[in-house]
Amino acid sequence: NAGVTQTPKFRVLKTGQSMTLLCAQDMNHEYMYWYRQDPGMGLRLIHYSVGEGTTAKGEVPDGYNVSRLKKQNFLLGLESAAPSQTSVYFCASTQDRRTGELFFGEGSRLTVL
Amino acid sequence: GQNIDQPTEMTATEGAIVQINCTYQTSGFNGLFWYQQHAGEAPTFLSYNVLDGLEEKGRFSSFLSRSKGYSYLLLKELQMKDSASYLCAAHILTGGGNKLTFGTGTQLKVEL
Numbered sequence: 001n002a003g004v005t006q007t008p009k010f011r012v013l014k015t016g017q018s019m020t021l022l023c024a025q026d027m028n029h030e031y032m033y034w035y036r037q038d039p040g041m042g043l044r045l046i047h048y049s050v051g052e053g054t055t056a057k058g059e060v061p062d063g064y065n066v067s068r069l070k071k072q073n074f075l076l077g078l079e080s081a082a083p084s085q086t087s088v089y090f091c092a093s094t095q096d097r098r099t100g101e102l103f104f105g106e107g108s109r110l111t112v113l
Numbered sequence: 114g115q116n117i118d119q120p121t122e123m124t125a126t127e128g129a130i131v132q133i134n135c136t137y138q139t140s141g142f143n144g145l146f147w148y149q150q151h152a153g154e155a156p157t158f159l160s161y162n163v164l165d166g167l168e169e170k171g172r173f174s175s176f177l178s179r180s181k182g183y184s185y186l187l188l189k190e191l192q193m194k195d196s197a198s199y200l201c202a203a204h205i206l207t208g209g210g211n212k213l214t215f216g217t218g219t220q221l222k223v224e225l
Contacts, residue, residue, distance in 0.1 A: 101146070102146075104156050104157075
């Protein structure tokens with residue numbers, strides 16, 4: 001039972017490079033989320049999805065794009081990475097809109113030089 | 114806007130009791146989550162309060178007052194393994210979905 005899986009776990013990029021973070025969940029959850037976590041800032045919501053084919057902006061969406069072509073996958077893209085995007089990224093999912101408990105992936109540590 | 118406040122750091126002694134407070138001002142509020150996060154790991158679920166009052170789960174209890182916009186997490190019989198960050202999160206229901214807005218976390222250090 002894998003739960004929520006994020007790839008890659010670690011990545012180092014140069015400024016201006018692009019990359020995609022993949023989140024996969026095997027729990028048939030409708031809702032999926034991408035958060036970033038920075039020291040002293042807590043978890044901040046980047047984008048989220050309420051179902052296959054839908055996406056919505058969170059608190060800090062600038063510089064990121066997302067896609068939810070399949071229900072089990074939620075992709076986070078950085079088109080032109082900046083040092084300010086150095087962070088730990090967490091994907092999460094939930095099935096129940098009313099109780100909302102999030103199940104988190106293990107995180108992806110991204111460094112932009 | 115959404116605003117969630119909790120202390121940045123707390124220190125307590127092994128075997129003691131500690132209370133971590135959280136205040137919130139949000140729209141669309143449905144409930145209050147507490148998560149535990151050890152360094153370098155993902156957050157893990159501790160509790161969820163929708164109704165006012167205290168909910169107890171083993172050594173951990175969580176309290177909610179919706180009228181005061183206030184919650185606390187109570188940890189009893191502290192153990193060294195309880196050293197972690199504790200995240201307070203407001204569960205927000207939007208038009209079509211739901212999301213969690215997190216506080217910055219309280220770093221708890223348990224000492225001998």
